[in-house]
Amino acid sequence: MTISSENPASPAATAVDFRTVDLRGQSLTLAALRAAVPRAQGQTVADAEEKVHHIISAVRQGGFAALGELAQRFDGVAQDHPLVPREALASALEDLEPSVRSALEESISRARRFADGQRPRNIEVQLGDGAVVAQNWVPVARVGLYVPGGLAVYPSSVIMNVVPALAAGVQSIALASPPQKEFGGLPHPTILAAAALLGITEVYAIGGAQAIAAFAYGIAATKAGPALEPVDVVTGPGNIFVATAKRLVKGVVGIDSEAGTTEIAILADSTAQPRLVAADLISQAEHDPKAASVLITDSEDLAAAVRTELDRQAAATKHSARVREALSGPQSGVVLVDDLEQGIAACDAYAAEHLEIMTQDAPAVAARIRNAGAIFVGDYSPVSLGDYCAGSNHVLPTSGTAAFSSGLNVTTFLRAIQVVNYSRDALAEVSGHIVSLSGAEDLPAHGDAVTVRFS
Incomplete structure (x- = not known):
């Protein structure tokens, strides 16, 4: 494995230091x-x-008073x-704003249609x-339901949390945001x-790990x-603190996944x-300086052309400094592979939150991927x-946890309860085996x- 910076730059330069x-x-x-694929350090x-x-511990012991102290410390509010x-x-x-309301309503409509189709059916088997x-x-x-704040505003995350919970039939929904x-x-x-649009009336001004603790206990x-x-x-x-809090309270409550700082991987070839x-x-680097953006390709020419485009587009985008920091971090870079087979293996090892497929016969390649939070197929399915507005859910597992976790969906809010109903004769038939x-x-x-x- 060789790691290099093909575009060296000082922190003050506008060039993106997208490592290889x-x-x-x-x-x-x-x-x-x-171990080889880019990860945050x-x-x-x-x-x-x-x-x-x-x-x-502070929230469990101090209750609302502790939350007030944390709000003052982290958010600067009384x-x-x-x-x-x-x-x-x-x-x-x-x-x-009417245009924003219209966009939220369209997003809600599509998310509801997809969520309604996810609900699993009850089954009954006669043995x-x-x-x-x-x-x-x-x-x-x-x-x-937690909706992050910080560097951006996420009404879309309100939709992604609330819609599948409603589709599952949850009767009591609380929402927290910083x-x-x-x-x-x-x-x-x-x-x-966005919360009001969805009929959610129990909303709390609580951010970070303290929101997760308040919900759990x-x-x-x-x-x-x-x-x-x-x-x-x-x-x-949420950020690493929210994701860590969810991990620490798992067992006290159920969680969806460790959905931390955003990440995108793109599997691309010369086409x-x-x-x-x-x-x-x-687009994902603008979320956070710690966001991960990874290109996996067997084409050196594509990698070089993408670097040129990154420099040009990053300089022109609104959050240029944030984008350059994310793209230049150890969590981002280009992964050069021999061929498509090695590229697919690298994708499954990385287990991206968002994985785009930009190759020949992208649908066939996408069907071979085993580990990803969500897969986006072809030029017209960007993250x-x-x-x-895809109708899919953007609350997805990060940091490689997509290898064993699923994105937020209706089943996150459901439990499968097994019901056993045997008659006397049916029990008698298997009684010897039980003994x-x-x-x-x-x-x-x-x-x-x-x-x-x-007897």
Whole structure:
């Protein structure tokens, strides 16, 4: 493996230092591939865990008072109680720019259609006369949905969290988003408008790991306001602290996945259009200086052309400094491979949150990918489409966790409950097997619980 900077630049320069990882001519194991692909460095999960442990402990012990202190420390706002007044929700929706409202309504409509199609069917299997086993899908009672703030505003994340929860049939939905000093300590008004548009009335001005802790453990009522009841499932994207908090409360509550700082990988060959590849890499880099943008290709000519486009387009985009920092970080770069086969292997090792396929016969290539949060096929399916109006969900696993986690969907908010209903004769038919197996496991009382029914 060779790592180099083919476009060296000082931090003050406008050029993008998009590094190269050269895997050509090597036969690498899965472990070696995972170690080779670009990943974020610097702040470790262990560092984040220590800080998040303190935040969770503070919220559990201090309740709303601790949340107020954290809001002052992290967000610069004074806060007695984080519950957003309903009149603020109504006012935000009333003041929403018509074009933005129209776009949100279209996004909601498409997301609902896809979510409605995801709900699994209940099944009932008859294993014999009087022997019936069923599986019923039942929604959880209450969920806590997190919508990040920080460098951007994410009303789209309100939709991505709320719509599948509603489609699942969840009856109690709470939403949290960071307080904004600019807006009197409330979340951004576009966030509030999106919540109101979806009929969500329980909204809290709480950010970061403290929001996850509040949802997981609940907070008792005080003179300042009502209790925040604990939830059964917490979902939503966020930074490393939010993702770490979700990991630490998993087991107390269910979570969707560790949806941290955004990442995009693009598998491309010589047929790809450099300007489109560059534009899509930049589209995710503008989220955060720690965002990851990775190109995987067997074409040196494409890689060189994409670098030129990155320099040109990054210089012209609004958040140029942020984009250049993300593209120049250790989490971003081009991965050179021998051929499509090695490219697919590199994609599965990376397990991208968003994976674009820009190759010949892109649908066939996409069908061979095993590990990705979401796959975007061809020139006209950019990640930006999925961020807003594809109908798919943009709350997706990051940092390689797409190898074992799914994106947010209706089943995140459902539980599969098995129902066993046997008659006397049906139990008698298998009673001997139960007695034999209970004896083999040295658990004779299991067998006795069956035979007693026939004595």
